[in-house]
Amino acid sequence: MIFTSFNFLIFFPILAISYWATPIKYRWVTLLVASYFFYININPVFVLLLAGVTLSTFIFTRLIDSTKIELKKKKYMIINIIMILLPLFFFKYFSSFNNGIISFLETNNLRWPLPEIHLLLPVGISFYTFMAIGYTIDVYNEEIESEKNIGIVALFISFFPLILSGPIERANNMLPQFKTHKTFNYQLFIQGFKFILWGYFMKLVVADRIAIYVDAIFGNVSKHNGTSLLMASVLYPFQVYADLGGYSLIAIGVANIIGIKVMQNFKRPFFATSISEFWRRWHISLISWLTDYVYTPLSFAFRKYRISGIVLALMITFIISGIWHGAALTFVAWGIMQGIFLSIDALTNKKRIAFETKFQLNKKIWYRFIGMCITFSLFAVSQVFGKVTFINDALNVYLKILTDSGPLFIGTPSTLIFIIAGLILLLLKDFTDEFFPSKFLLFENNFKLIRVLAYSSIIIIILLIGVFDGGQFIYFQF
């Protein structure tokens, strides 16, 4: 069951009504039952993994809290992290590793005892595993006390709005919310609907429409010229933003309707003027998770090497981020590119700030605009590695963009027209939210008529030009 499916449109209202009708004390039970039902609906077998990760996390976090001996605490934390990483490694990486060895040995006329394996990735495993690891480390770091009720831990790890693609939430935000006896919050309830509406717009009108064009081009790189590949490469970052950003807004909105506040996952990323700022605005829940649980311990360990230690920590963190997205060399290359961009950013940071302050460049619109264009271009270049299957394909795309110009592939003209129309609307909203947060309000306008018109227009746009037979959300594969 996914957010854009008909089943979800039936499931969610029933759940929301049952949730608010349940006596306050047992609302978490309703949510837990609904979350497991939601997950079982996707693939019943994988629920065993989810339950296993939950049980292991519950037992070991309780054990961490039960001892005062530091060494034992550390041992329990490490055991749990290994326990819950094992299924992730097995399902996500084992087949690639195994099949890689087979093809390597075959080229040398050698045989590998295992057959070629293709495993189905349990959906959401990369997300709930990270949430469980984060909780375990937080308990070890004494940031949060271990939860005594296994049902609440199970709900945290399986919470249905977040389980498939995040936002990757933290225990210190979620556990208290599941345990407090909340009354109905009308503002949050309405806010939830607004997020869901805009999320559907992003996904169905923007992301899935761009996908038609981008997939046509990237699906057949050899047949298309550099101009069309350039167009697809420019559009792809917008597609990912509208896809994961749209998904995240629906997830946050669904949670809001049942009174739960969830962290923001995107903050108008294309208005970032540097790559470091970009990564504070893009997939915030993953990047802040990696910052807290990977980058900070690493850079702390390497701190005596000062800036070199930071560069090393950055490189490792982003390579891990790449591998988290998938077991392919293209993702490693993607991670290395981000690491290099951020390292250059970090190394030149001080001089750049001094230069900008001296000439008061930060307030100049043209300077900020150039910064945004450079940041976007760097990201778009790296995203080619996120889209293709092999490194050679990405290099081929770059080569063609630089050398093989020609007429732009149009396909069905309406596709490009709807893409441009959707993008203008999306970026216009982001633009006003970024630079004029209290002006040009539509959804938040004081006049009810304007609000109603704004909602109605978005619903009509979704129904008229939304793509309803589009695929899954991009991040389900990760």
Next chain:
Amino acid sequence: MERTEITNVLTAIFRKILAKDTLILSDNLTANDVENWDSLTHMLLISEIETEFSIKFKLKDLNKMRNVGDMIETIISKL
């Protein structure tokens, strides 16, 4: 070392690392309030503080520093 003295030394370190000559530290100041105080410069600050005060932080100390005030308290506990 007095608290004010620690604050003065810290101010010099912050100004140097964050390239902000006029930065004034207060107990409630957090990374969100200062441009350029991010996860990258934070570790440079930590490393400089360790050298300047001849102390060693633990990773757990870092997680508990929510603002400059917490940072000063942690430094005092290590001196």
